[in-house]
Amino acid sequence: NAGVMQNPRHLVRRRGQEARLRCSPMKGHSHVYWYRQLPEEGLKFMVYLQKENIIDESGMPKERFSAEFPKEGPSILRIQQVVRGDSAAYFCASSPGHLYSNQPQHFGDGTRLSIL
Amino acid sequence: GQQVMQIPQYQHVQEGEDFTTYCNSSTTLSNIQWYKQRPGGHPVFLIQLVKSGEVKKQKRLTFQFGEAKKNSSLHITATQTTDVGTYFCAGRNTGNQFYFGTGTSLTVIP
Numbered sequence: 001n002a003g004v005m006q007n008p009r010h011l012v013r014r015r016g017q018e019a020r021l022r023c024s025p026m027k028g029h030s031h032v033y034w035y036r037q038l039p040e041e042g043l044k045f046m047v048y049l050q051k052e053n054i055i056d057e058s059g060m061p062k063e064r065f066s067a068e069f070p071k072e073g074p075s076i077l078r079i080q081q082v083v084r085g086d087s088a089a090y091f092c093a094s095s096p097g098h099l100y101s102n103q104p105q106h107f108g109d110g111t112r113l114s115i116l
Numbered sequence: 117g118q119q120v121m122q123i124p125q126y127q128h129v130q131e132g133e134d135f136t137t138y139c140n141s142s143t144t145l146s147n148i149q150w151y152k153q154r155p156g157g158h159p160v161f162l163i164q165l166v167k168s169g170e171v172k173k174q175k176r177l178t179f180q181f182g183e184a185k186k187n188s189s190l191h192i193t194a195t196q197t198t199d200v201g202t203y204f205c206a207g208r209n210t211g212n213q214f215y216f217g218t219g220t221s222l223t224v225i226p
Binding site: 104 | 146206
């Protein structure tokens, strides 16, 4: 079974552009989580989604960031009007069941976003 | 606010020495998970602890969940170079919010 697939692996954007990060969960997983990791720091939770629903977006910045997980296709993390501070590794994880049922998360390889 | 701190932040050990990282939460946790992230890689799930005082072992790794469910530890016996990486704890609080710890970066000197 394929693991969690993220693309692109590396993304370079200029300030003010939009960044779209994609995540396809493991087969059979319907719960997706996005995290941000700055160099030599821990993972900061951003958003938790189930198909067509946002379960918890308490870690998402209120402006410029949005996430979706449509019925068909990958989950998308969208960052509008990027700024230098958005440079980070963005990891997606998935689980077969609800996070609140103590399911472990399976992570993708991440997207390294660099803002020029 | 909720914090999950890990100490130490960095640890250098000679190959063969033991290593321990400690995870401390400001609030009671429903569970604790441990992940390992190799340099340049992604976090990989190691284990989950749910019960107060629970201890689990995986070969040279021993995981413990505190009696008050606010702290946890990971102990590696006789480290090997393959143990290199950053070890994160992660826990869910009673409000169902999930937090990763700050991580402990382990370097093993051959």
